[in-house]
Amino acid sequence: MKAVIAALLAGVLTASPVLGAPDNSARPIVAVYEGHYVCPQGLTRLRLNLARRQPGVPDVVSFEFGPTTGTPDIPTGEFRLSGTLDPDGGELVLDPLAWVDQPPGYEMVGLSGRSMDGGVTFTGEVVSPHPGCTSFSVKRTRYAM
DSSP states (O other), rough: HHHHHHHHHEEEEHHSSSTTSOOOOOOEEEEEEEEEEEEETEEEEEEEEEEEEOOOOOOOOOOOEEEOSSOOTTEEEEEEEEEEOOOSSSSEEEEEEEEEEOOTOOOOOOEEEEEESSTTTTEEEEOOSSSTEEEEEEEEEEEOO
């Protein structure tokens, strides 16, 4: 019996890529936003992937980052955020949830912003306890809701 429980638990733990975060693999990406954010490492490429929204469940967004032309030494990384990103406009409030791919020395950040054009772009502040994180700006590059 213990062996069966251990095998089941191992299967559950390896099936989800991020412990503590909802698995987005069964939820198709419906909106993609691309742009940049600013933290101490400099201007950093940003891509937000919004998974299919479910009624009564907070949005889960993938936050992918990496180098820009002017900052080629920034590593790539990814973490999940939870909160609200309304692809039809309004407010964006996302809090860090869990790492998917953490480069050494990097910490997760949150985002707080607004859209003034019906959800095509969002701008706002990077929410972090670390000094030097300031702003972000993203534009929708894919929308399939």
